Amino acid sequence: QSIGCDDYLGSDKVIDKCGICGGDNTACKVVSGVFKHTLTNLGYHKIVEIPEGATKINITEMSKSNNYLALRSRSGRSIINGNWAIDRPGRYEGGGTMFTYKRPNEISSTAGESFLADGPTNEVLDVYMIHQQPNPGIHYEYIIPGDNVISPPLLAHRRPGEPLNGQLGMPESTNHEDEDLHRETDTLTGQSAGTFPVIQPGRFPSHQPENQVPAVQPPRQNREHNWKQIGKTECTTTCGKGSQYPVFHCVNRITHEEVPESYCDSSTKPIPEEEACNLFPCPAFWDIGEWSECSKTCGLGMQHRQILCRQMYANRTLTVQQYRCHHLEKPETTSTCQLKICSEWQIRTEWTSCSVPCGVGQRTRDVKCVSNLGDIVDDEECNMKLRPNDIENCDMGPCAKSWFLTEWSGRCSAECGDGIRTRSVVCMTNHVSSLPLEGCGNNRPSETTPCNNGPCAGKVEWFAGGWTQCSTECGSGTQQREVICVRKTEGNFDVLNPYECSYLEKPPSQQSCYLKPCGSKWFHTEWSTCSKSCEGGFRVREVRCLSDDMTASTQCDPQLKPEEKEPCNTQDCIPEIDENCKDKYYNCNVVVQARLCVYTYYKTACCASCTRVANRQPGFLGRR
Numbered sequence: 001q002s003i004g005c006d007d008y009l010g011s012d013k014v015i016d017k018c019g020i021c022g023g024d025n026t027a028c029k030v031v032s033g034v035f036k037h038t039l040t041n042l043g044y045h046k047i048v049e050i051p052e053g054a055t056k057i058n059i060t061e062m063s064k065s066n067n068y069l070a071l072r073s074r075s076g077r078s079i080i081n082g083n084w085a086i087d088r089p090g091r092y093e094g095g096g097t098m099f100t101y102k103r104p105n106e107i108s109s110t111a112g113e114s115f116l117a118d119g120p121t122n123e124v125l126d127v128y129m130i131h132q133q134p135n136p137g138i139h140y141e142y143i144i145p146g147d148n149v150i151s152p153p154l155l156a157h158r159r160p161g162e163p164l165n166g167q168l169g170m171p172e173s174t175n176h177e178d179e180d181l182h183r184e185t186d187t188l189t190g191q192s193a194g195t196f197p198v199i200q201p202g203r204f205p206s207h208q209p210e211n212q213v214p215a216v217q218p219p220r221q222n223r224e225h226n227w228k229q230i231g232k233t234e235c236t237t238t239c240g241k242g243s244q245y246p247v248f249h250c251v252n253r254i255t256h257e258e259v260p261e262s263y264c265d266s267s268t269k270p271i272p273e274e275e276a277c278n279l280f281p282c283p284a285f286w287d288i289g290e291w292s293e294c295s296k297t298c299g300l301g302m303q304h305r306q307i308l309c310r311q312m313y314a315n316r317t318l319t320v321q322q323y324r325c326h327h328l329e330k331p332e333t334t335s336t337c338q339l340k341i342c343s344e345w346q347i348r349t350e351w352t353s354c355s356v357p358c359g360v361g362q363r364t365r366d367v368k369c370v371s372n373l374g375d376i377v378d379d380e381e382c383n384m385k386l387r388p389n390d391i392e393n394c395d396m397g398p399c400a401k402s403w404f405l406t407e408w409s410g411r412c413s414a415e416c417g418d419g420i421r422t423r424s425v426v427c428m429t430n431h432v433s434s435l436p437l438e439g440c441g442n443n444r445p446s447e448t449t450p451c452n453n454g455p456c457a458g459k460v461e462w463f464a465g466g467w468t469q470c471s472t473e474c475g476s477g478t479q480q481r482e483v484i485c486v487r488k489t490e491g492n493f494d495v496l497n498p499y500e501c502s503y504l505e506k507p508p509s510q511q512s513c514y515l516k517p518c519g520s521k522w523f524h525t526e527w528s529t530c531s532k533s534c535e536g537g538f539r540v541r542e543v544r545c546l547s548d549d550m551t552a553s554t555q556c557d558p559q560l561k562p563e564e565k566e567p568c569n570t571q572d573c574i575p576e577i578d579e580n581c582k583d584k585y586y587n588c589n590v591v592v593q594a595r596l597c598v599y600t601y602y603k604t605a606c607c608a609s610c611t612r613v614a615n616r617q618p619g620f621l622g623r624r
Contacts, residue, residue, distance in 0.1 A: 018055065018145060028055075032141035034062070039131045044070060047127045047138050050095070054142040055119030057099075059127050061112020062137035064104070069113045069138075070128040071099065080115070081130065085319060086306055088289050093316070096122030105290045112136065119143075225250050225263040227270055235277035240312040245272035282312040284324035288331055298342035298381070307333050341372040343381040345388055354394035363394045397551065403445055404428050404523035404544060407562075412451035413471040413510075414480040420448045422471045422478065426523065426550050445526075461486060463493075464507040474518035475548065483509045520547050520555035524562045534573035540565045581607035 004011025005021040015021050018028030031054075035047045047069075050057060059069060070081040071094060079094035080101050081087055089103045099117045115127070119142070129138060228251045236242040250264035251257060261269075289306035296302075309325040310317050322330075348366040355361035367390040369382035379387070406424040413419035425447050427440035464483050471477035485501035487494040498506075524543045531537035543564050545556035585591075588606030596602040597610035 018143060020145070027146050028143045029146050030141065030143055032139070035129075035135070035138040035140065037135065039129075039135055042131055044128045045131050047129050048140045050121060050125040050127065050142055051144055052122060052124055053120045054144050055121075057097075057115065057117040057119055057121075057142040059116075059138065059140050060114040062139055064110050064112050065136045066133045067113075067135065068130040068132075069101075069115060070130055071115060072126055072128070074124040074126065079125070084130075085308070087319070088287060088306065088308070095125045096120070105292070224253055225259055226253055227251075227264055227268065228256065229270075230258075232275070232277075237278055237282075239278050239280055239282035241276055241314040242278050243274050244277045245274060246270075248272070284309050284311045284320055284328075286310075286325055286328055286331055287317070287319075291335065291337075294337040294339050296337075296339070298340050299338060301337050301339075302334055303337045304334050307331055342383070343369050343371045343377050345382050345386060346370045347388055351392075354396050356396055358396045360393055360395050362391055364391045366390065402428060402525045402542065403440055404525060404542075404546070405445055406521055406523055408449060409472045409477065411469050411471060411473075412453050413478050414451075414453060414468045414482070419451045419453065419468060419480045420471060420478065421451050422448050424475070424521070424523070426546070428523075428544070428550075462501050462504050462506055464509075467511070467513075470513035470515050472513075472515070472518075474516050475514065477513050477515075479511050479513045481507075481509055483507050517548050520545050520553035522556050522560060522562055524564075527566075530568035532569055534569050534571055536570045537568050538565055539568045578608075578611075581611055583608045 001010045002012075003009055004013035005015050006013050013022035016023035016025045016027075018025060020027055033048070037045075039045050048059070061067070061069065068081050068086055071079040071092075072082055073079060073095060077094075080092050080099065087101065089101050092099050092101060097117045097119050099115050102114045102116070104111045127138075127140065129135070227248045229246045230249050230251075231247045233244045233247060235244045248270055249258050250261045252259060287308045287310040289308070292304045294301040294303050307330060308319050309322045311320050311324065312318075346368055348368050351363045351365050354363050367388050368376050369379050371377050371381065404426045408423050409421045412421055425445050427444075462483060463486050465481045467479040467481050470479055483506060485496045485498050487496055487500075522543060523546050525541045527539045527541050530539045541562075541564060543562050545553045545561075547553040547555070584605045588609040591597060591602045591606045592609050592613050597606065597613065603610050
């Protein structure tokens with residue numbers, strides 16, 4: 001026959017969801033909710049209170065986060081993750097029940113932490129969250145007895161180690177931990193109030209039906225033999241508080257020799273009582289946690305794990321100070337990791353053409369983040385600090401506004417006769433001049449000017465003289481030579497009209513020439529209009545250093561730079577002669593020196609002198 005939850009043989013009573021032996025599931029209610037408060041301060045924040053008597057406890061994070069759940073009793077004893085120490089996932093006793101602490105560590109997992117316990121609790125417990133990042137939400141649920149719950153009878157028949165409402169009872173024990181171990185963590189020192197007492201084996205009260213006839217007791221045997229303790233069983237552990245039992249054998253009372261157990265009365269055999277043994281703590285050891293996720297999704301990152309110093313005592317693993325593990329080499333808490341090779345930047349196209357035909361514009365190119373498999377991925381997969389530029393400025397040269405000129409070449413194209421001198425002319429944007437300048441327009445300054453170094457001597461037939469020097473010392477220029485129709489005579493040459501040689505092919509009289517690259521040269525605009533027509537004004541022009549390809553350069557000789565500003569119209573201003581305003585006396589200069597022009601008489605008699613002084617010195621004439 002089976003034993004019910006009330007420990008009676010043949011009973012069919014079972015524990016319902018409320019934890020009541022023989023209950024009908026109506027004596028309890030489910031309490032559940034979600035903690036979604038927004039927290040700002042780092043540290044421990046209380047989430048929910050689990051009352052005494054709660055069962056089917058489930059505290060679960062709604063998604064994975066860097067936060068941790070913590071549990072402690074109302075008396076202040078830490079059960080899980082207390083005092084800023086994070087415990088490994090496992091089973092932890094607290095509040096009269098066993099809590100299962102889970103913390104999924106797989107990278108692909110999105111599940112959060114959880115506390116699970118069957119209950120019932122024998123004291124109030126507080127659940128906390130160690131806040132480090134935004135709260136993803138904490139779901140909590142537990143079952144408590146209802147208002148009309150009837151407490152089950154005291155189960156006096158429960159054997160040691162058997163479940164009480166689904167939970168193991170803890171026999172009394174003596175705290176033999178050393179002082180430091182006791183200070184570092186709590187140990188079980190006996191059952192607390194509210195738990196059911198533990199009845200030792202062999203001490204069960206009899207439940208004899210009233211109509212049962214008592215059995216006849218056998219005759220008492222002689223007392224020549226009795227039970228004697230001859231030793232103890234082997235301790236269940238080598239350290240950290242184990243248990244052992246005394247061993248009793250039947251012996252002769254006089255000789256103390258062992259005899260078969262049938263010689264002694266079995267009803268008088270002492271019941272072996274459990275005794276504690278090997279009370280000294282076990283050697284401390286390093287408890288190695290699981291590695292955390294890699295700090296980077298690609299490339300070289302870091303991962304961490306928790307290393308705790310632990311000791312076994314009374315079948316419990318306790319966290320102790322780290323100095324207890326100094327005799328052991330501490331495992332590494334950090335390690336490098338690499339999940340995959342990072343993506344890299346690739347330039348997929350060449351630069352586009354500039355967005356403007358002249359001046360400063362922009363050009364672009366296509367830059368993509370490509371994975372090690374060749375797929376285009378989001379830019380965040382690549383190192384943004386190493387991203388090549390996909391847009392940049394481009395300078396297409398200045399847009400036309402003003403004519404820039406070089407100085408005339410120093411040589412004439414012909415050594416004798418008519419020739420030319422040249423200069424360079426270019427139309428460019430004006431950025432410097434403070435005076436208004438019009439666009440280049442159609443009035444392009446001439447690039448050549450005539451020159452003549454005197455008449456040339458006659459030649460024979462079509463006589464081509466030697467080429468003159470190049471019209472420019474550098475860059476493109478022209479060369480000239482004299483080609484004339486002559487007739488040779490003894491010791492003389494007679495010059496003929498060109499038509500006399502028209503039947504002959506006339507040699508060219510001009511050709512282009514190029515001596516060497518000019519390099520950078522100074523160019524300047526024409527002078528602006530003078531700022532004043534008399535008594536000293538100024539005029540300006542823009543000067544630029546340009547290379548052979550007519551782009552801005554810094555290689556020109558600063559000492560040869562043409563002036564950008566010069567004085568002009570320095571002559572005195574000549575006032576217009578007013579026939580009605582003349583000096584009537586020859587010594588009007590004395591009137592001016594004596595400052596008599598302020599008087600109407602002198603102002604009229606020396607009108608020209610007084611007016612001239614008034615124009616030079618405003619305010620010279622006053623009122624009298």
